Amino acid sequence: xxxxxxxxxxxxxxxxxxxxAFIWSLRSGQYDDLDxxxxxxxxDDENKPK
Amino acid sequence: xxxxxxxxxxxxxxxVERAAPSPEEVRLASRALxxxxxxxxxxxxxxxxxxxxxxxxxxxxKLDGVAAARVNLSTRxxxxxxxxxxxxxxxxxxxxxGYEAHLFDADAxxxxxxxxxxxxxxxxxxxxxxxxxxxxxxxxxxxxxxxxDLFHWxxxxxxxxxxxxxxxxxFRSAWSALRRGRTNMDVPISLxxxxxxxxxxxxxxxxxxxxYFDASVTLLFFLLIGRTLxxxxxxxxxxxxxxxxxxxxxxAMVLRPDGSRDYLPVEEIEPGMRMLLAAGERVPVDxxxxxxxxxxxxxxxxxxxAPQPVAPGATLRAGTLNLTGPLAIRALAAAxxxxxxxxxxxxxxxxxxxxxxxxxxxxxxxxxSPVVHxxxxxxCLGWIAMTGDLHRSITVAIAxxxxxxxxxxxxxxxIVQVVAARRLFENGIMVKDGSAMERLAQIDxxxxxxxxxxxxxxxxxxxxxxxxxxxxxxxxxxxxxxxxPLSKAIALAGASAPHLALADIxxxxxxxxxxxxxxxxxxxGRADWAVTDGSVDAQAGTVLSRNGELLARFxxxxxxxxxxxxxxxxxxxxxxxxxxxxxxxxxxVASLSATVGIDRFxxxxxxxxxxxxxxxxxxxxxxxxxxxxxxxxxxxxIAAHVSMAPATAADVGRNAADFVFLRESLSAVPLALRISKxxxxxxxQNLALAVIYNAIAVPIAILGYVTPLVAAIAMSLSSVLVVxxxxxxxxxxxxxxxxxxxxxxxxxxxxxxxxxx
Numbered sequence: 001x002x003x004x005x006x007x008x009x010x011x012x013x014x015x016x017x018x019x020x021a022f023i024w025s026l027r028s029g030q031y032d033d034l035d036x037x038x039x040x041x042x043x044d045d046e047n048k049p050k
Numbered sequence: 051x052x053x054x055x056x057x058x059x060x061x062x063x064x065x066v067e068r069a070a071p072s073p074e075e076v077r078l079a080s081r082a083l084x085x086x087x088x089x090x091x092x093x094x095x096x097x098x099x100x101x102x103x104x105x106x107x108x109x110x111x112k113l114d115g116v117a118a119a120r121v122n123l124s125t126r127x128x129x130x131x132x133x134x135x136x137x138x139x140x141x142x143x144x145x146x147x148g149y150e151a152h153l154f155d156a157d158a159x160x161x162x163x164x165x166x167x168x169x170x171x172x173x174x175x176x177x178x179x180x181x182x183x184x185x186x187x188x189x190x191x192x193x194x195x196x197x198x199d200l201f202h203w204x205x206x207x208x209x210x211x212x213x214x215x216x217x218x219x220x221f222r223s224a225w226s227a228l229r230r231g232r233t234n235m236d237v238p239i240s241l242x243x244x245x246x247x248x249x250x251x252x253x254x255x256x257x258x259x260x261x262y263f264d265a266s267v268t269l270l271f272f273l274l275i276g277r278t279l280x281x282x283x284x285x286x287x288x289x290x291x292x293x294x295x296x297x298x299x300x301x302a303m304v305l306r307p308d309g310s311r312d313y314l315p316v317e318e319i320e321p322g323m324r325m326l327l328a329a330g331e332r333v334p335v336d337x338x339x340x341x342x343x344x345x346x347x348x349x350x351x352x353x354x355x356a357p358q359p360v361a362p363g364a365t366l367r368a369g370t371l372n373l374t375g376p377l378a379i380r381a382l383a384a385a386x387x388x389x390x391x392x393x394x395x396x397x398x399x400x401x402x403x404x405x406x407x408x409x410x411x412x413x414x415x416x417x418x419s420p421v422v423h424x425x426x427x428x429x430c431l432g433w434i435a436m437t438g439d440l441h442r443s444i445t446v447a448i449a450x451x452x453x454x455x456x457x458x459x460x461x462x463x464x465i466v467q468v469v470a471a472r473r474l475f476e477n478g479i480m481v482k483d484g485s486a487m488e489r490l491a492q493i494d495x496x497x498x499x500x501x502x503x504x505x506x507x508x509x510x511x512x513x514x515x516x517x518x519x520x521x522x523x524x525x526x527x528x529x530x531x532x533x534x535p536l537s538k539a540i541a542l543a544g545a546s547a548p549h550l551a552l553a554d555i556x557x558x559x560x561x562x563x564x565x566x567x568x569x570x571x572x573x574x575g576r577a578d579w580a581v582t583d584g585s586v587d588a589q590a591g592t593v594l595s596r597n598g599e600l601l602a603r604f605x606x607x608x609x610x611x612x613x614x615x616x617x618x619x620x621x622x623x624x625x626x627x628x629x630x631x632x633x634x635x636x637x638x639v640a641s642l643s644a645t646v647g648i649d650r651f652x653x654x655x656x657x658x659x660x661x662x663x664x665x666x667x668x669x670x671x672x673x674x675x676x677x678x679x680x681x682x683x684x685x686x687x688i689a690a691h692v693s694m695a696p697a698t699a700a701d702v703g704r705n706a707a708d709f710v711f712l713r714e715s716l717s718a719v720p721l722a723l724r725i726s727k728x729x730x731x732x733x734x735q736n737l738a739l740a741v742i743y744n745a746i747a748v749p750i751a752i753l754g755y756v757t758p759l760v761a762a763i764a765m766s767l768s769s770v771l772v773v774x775x776x777x778x779x780x781x782x783x784x785x786x787x788x789x790x791x792x793x794x795x796x797x798x799x800x801x802x803x804x805x806x807x
Contacts, residue, residue, distance in 0.1 A: 036123030
């Protein structure tokens with residue numbers, strides 16, 4: 001029972017971290033161009049335009 | 051390295067001949083970002099792969115004054131940020147490296163707020179569902195006493211914000227339906243979720259065994275998946291359609307009385323203003339020609355494919371394209387009173403007259419909510435009568451509400467439509483919304499427009515073989531200097547001919563092209579202008595002359611779209627009634643209809659009559675598909691049961707149509723029909739699955755055997771089943787891919803085109 005007292009907050013914190021990361025990635029526009037992201041990885045130009 | 055441009059889509063749009071937008075137009079369509087930087091959005095349909103991204107981004111960022119360029123491959127768009135002082139030559143640059151680009155309106159590009167809200171809600175409800183489910187699993191595996199209570203309390207705490215945030219999408223819609231005294235799918239959903247939560251909270255307070263927190267949150271999660279898919283599909287098509295060429299003028303160069311020039315947006319042009327219209331520009335508002343002669347492409351307005359010569363005094367309709375010579379014109383009406391606006395009003399009228407189609411999902415919902423509520427209520431009454439235990443009765447009734455909650459039903463329709471829309475998209479067809487596919491599956495009549503729909507709308511030289519190679523080469527060399535469609539056809543036919551030395555080439559708008567070779571004066575164009583010895587009459591069409599003597603005569607015909615005959619034959623085989631409705635001359639329409647094999651046709655039809663014909667068909671109880679491209683078709687596209695337009699259509703028409711096909715081939719029509727019928731069948735299967743699920747689950751729930759564990763398994767299982775069934779539509783593609791499709795180029799014979807030059 002005592003283990004639960006710290007395991008549950010840890011579990012919830014980790015879950016919340018995942019949710020936070022998802023919402024951050026959503027806001028920073030990482031889902032705006034899914035097809036493009038897949039292709040951009042193949043571009044090997046060093047000084048890529050910003 | 052470049053696998054791509056020019057692509058099919060680009061070649062399809064080739065006939066949309068337009069001059070690159072002027073710097074003023076680029077500035078007008080951009081938006082200020084502050085700090086002296088402006089952003090322009092361009093739609094580039096030819097973007098294909100990583101190599102395109104690199105090519106475009108490096109070419110654009112090398113331009114002077116460009117701060118940054120970023121390609122979005124999913125939406126086929128480029129956004130460019132540039133410094134305010136100087137407008138970079140964006141469209142010209144893209145054109146040079148082989149990509150056709152169209153300017154995008156800054157205000158048309160608003161962030162999709164609804165999608166953002168749906169995805170946020172999806173993320174939050176997913177997070178809550180996963181955590182609560184884990185806690186529930188511990189409870190089901192035997193957690194007892196204080197531990198169980200603790201888990202229940204934590205679940206309740208996680209569920210509350212999730213329901214408040216993710217659930218309000220459903221609560222809002224349910225509330226607005228209830229307020230107007232109606233009911234929709236969201237009413238039983240909201241009721242189920244809220245009651246499940248409320249009851250679970252009550253149970254938790256009283257240290258009871260069963261709590262439905264997991265059910266209420268998972269339910270929300272599944273339903274949101276369906277809702278999000280539905281939304282994504284509709285938005286995607288809308289975005290893609292928006293990104294195509296814009297066929298109305300954005301502004302015009304206005305000549306002030308004091309001689310100064312101003313580039314004004316269309317809305318600010320007032321009657322009486324004088325404007326300059328260069329070759330390749332569209333007429334911004336209804337206007338009258340003051341000086342200059344030219345040829346006008348009116349095909350999008352009247353359906354007439356032959357260009358019309360205009361001279362001072364002629365009236366121009368908004369939306370027509372100036373082909374050959376610069377004109378000075380005087381506005382006759384403001385944009386809101388112009389031909390285009392008149393069409394929009396006619397479309398609104400047609401919209402009002404159309405029967406409102408109710409989607410299958412909505413019809414199911416209308417049936418569903420009363421049945422579910424009645425069942426739950428009767429269960430409650432039954433248990434009270436049987437046992438007299440109020441708490442137990444309410445628990446069972448709520449279990450009925452939870453188990454019948456339309457998880458599978460809510461996914462049944464959108465998931466099929468998303469898969470079907472994806473298949474259509476892969477075949478170059480975009481669909482506006484799910485109900486369009488449902489409507490398409492019902493049709494029994496197809497009405498085609500002629501110019502631009504059955505035909506490509508561009509003329510083709512037919513007697514090239516009968517001409518002397520040297521004559522053809524000469525004509526082609528001269529024709530290459532003109533934008534007139536007939537000239538382009540000649541240039542194309544003689545493209546392989548050797549180059550000839552010509553001097554003093556000049557185009558006389560409305561007449562033709564003349565050039566010198568040594569001592570001789572050659573003229574290519576209108577017969578009465580080119581031939582001066584009176585040996586031919588003015589009706590002789592397009593000719594080539596040397597020093598006023600007839601050298602050759604050219605015959606043209608409009609070309610059928612690829613696969614038109616096959617598509618028409620296949621549609622006929624399916625027992626559909628086909629007819630042609632055109633604004634063109636009767637002779638041209640008759641010969642074309644005979645070529646493609648359609649018996650019924652009407653020629654010389656006005657835009658209003660086309661819409662009226664649709665209304666007549668609807669009144670006869672027929673369900674018609676209208677396929678058309680012109681401005682003159684737009685009211686009919688709206689009035690029809692369901693409508694389809696090629697990507698080359700006028701933007702008003704394209705926005706009015708339910709389907710837009712990007713490729714040239716007309717085989718898109720039978721293909722869309724087939725996929726719609728397939729998806730209609732799968733939707734009915736899915737609904738049947740949902741009904742069977744309920745038929746099994748509801749009696750169990752009524753008898754009181756449903757625990758949270760049973761509810762969780764039953765709901766997930768039914769959703770997975772429905773999704774798996776929908777994915778069969780993808781599998782069907784592979785077996786069908788081997789089918790020979792009518793893609794081979796077929797050029798049908800249509801009557802000779804009225805020569806105009």
